[in-house]
Amino acid sequence: MSWKSLLPTSKQNFLQFHAHFVATGLSNHSIPLRHLLSSAALHGGPDYAITILAHFSHGPTTFLSNTIISIFASQNHPVCYSWYVYSSLLYRHCLLPNSYSYPSLLKSLSTSEDWNFHARCIHTHIVKFLGGIGDRFVGASLVSFYGRRGMIKACRYLFDEMLDPDLPTWNSLLAAYLRAGGGERDETFFFHYDDECRSNSLGLFRDMLLRGLAPDEMTFVAVLGVCGDVGALSQGMWAHGYILRHSNKVVLNQYVRSALIQMYGKSGRLDLAVEVFDEMKTRDTPCYNAMISCLAVHGNGHCAIGLYEIMKLNGTKVDESTMISVLSACSHAVLVEEGRRCFEEMTTILNIEPKIEHYCCLIDLLGRAGKVRDAIDIFRQVPMKPTAIMYRSLLSSCRIHGESELEMDGDVVKKLMELDPDHAGNYVMVSNMYANGEEWDSVKKIRTAMREMGVRKSPGISSIEIDGFVYEFSTGYAEPYVEEISRSLITR
C-alpha cells in the first residue's frame, strides 16, 4: 500500500519515483503501473505520460501502449495522443496491436469529428490485425463507435452480422438509435433520418427482453432517452417500475436517475422529474443539467437560474452543458438580462470558453426577445464559422419581429441553403418570409427548388399520451381530442 502514498503529483518528482518504481519491481505489476501512468497523465499531461512510457527499460510493449491509451480515453484527452501511441506501436516499434488495443482507441476516436480519415481506416486495421470482429469487446466498441458517429446503417449492419450479441453490444446499438436524432450524411454510408428510427428502438428493446437478456443500467439510460424523445410516458414509467422491481439487478445510479429526470421532463411530467431529483442524496453535474434543461423546456426560467446558482454555491462543477441549459432556459422565458449575465459569468468567473452552441443560444435569446440588432452584433463577433442553426435562428427572429431590411438579406438565405440544403424547415421558413413580403415570385421559386431537391417537410407534430394511446396533433388537426386539448391549454 505504501507506494500509493508515494505517487507523484508534479512533473518534478516523476522520474525519481519512476526509478524507485523500477528498482523495487513494482513496474512488473499492472495495478501500480496503471496508477503511475494515470497520475502522470493527470498531473503532467498526456505528453508527459508518453515520456514516462518511453523510459521503461524494455521499451513500450503492446500491453503498456494499451494501458496508456485506455488512460487517455478515460481522462478524455484529445484523440491525437491515443492515436500517437497507437501509431508508434505499429510503425515505430513494429509491434502488433491486440484486441485490448481497440476499445479505448475507438472511444477516443468517436469523440472528435476532425479525425474522419483515421476513423475510416480503423475498421480496416481491425480486420487486418485481428483477422475480423470476432472479439466481443472489439465488436461492441465498433458498434458503439459507428453509433456515436451517427452511422446507423454501418452500426446496424455490424450488429446483424454478429451471431450472439451480448448485453453491451445491445446497449451500444440502443444508444446509437437514441442518438440518431439529427440524421447524418457520410461519404460511405448514406443515412437519412426517419421517424421510424426511434420507435424502432423501443421494439429493439422488446426483442432484447424476448431473447432473455437482462437489461442493466446502461440499457435503461438509452431506453429512457428514447421514451423521452417520443413522449412515450407509459413505457418510461414502465421502465421506472422495472428498475424498482429489479433493484437487486439494476441500480438507480446517477446515470439512470438523470435519464429518468430527462424522460419525465420531456414527457410533460415536471412534477415526477422533480420528485426523482429530490430523492437523490448526491447529485452530480449531469443530474443538475438534466433538471435545469427540464425546467428550461417547461419555461420555468427563474427556477433554472436558481438551480444554477445553487450549483455554484454547493461546489458542483458547472460545465458547458450546464451553460447551454441555463441559456436556453433564459431564452424560453425571455430573461434577456439574466441570460447576458450568465454568458458573462461563464467566461469571467467560471472560465468556460464559449463554444459555438453557446453563441447560438445567446443569439437565439436576443432574437426571440426582439433585440434583433444585438443578436446580429453578437453574430458578427462569433469567432467561429457560423452554422446553419445560427442563420436559421437569426432569420426566424427577423421574421417574427419584422426587421424587414435584414430579413430580405439574400446573402443570409443563400448561405443557409448552402450549409444545410436538406433541411426542409429552411425552405418553409424562407418561403414564409417571402410570403410575408408578398414576393410571390420568390415564393414560387422556393417551392420549385424544394420539389427539385426532393426535400419534403414533414409536418410539425406534437403528441400526447392518453390512457396508453399516443395522439398526434398539428396545426388544425387533432382528432379526436382537439377540443379537450385546446381547452386544457387555455385553462392552464
Place this chain on the structure above:
DNA sequence: ATAGGGTTAG
C-alpha cells in the same frame, strides 16, 4: 495484466 455506457440549443 490492458477493454465497451449519460445530456443540451434550433
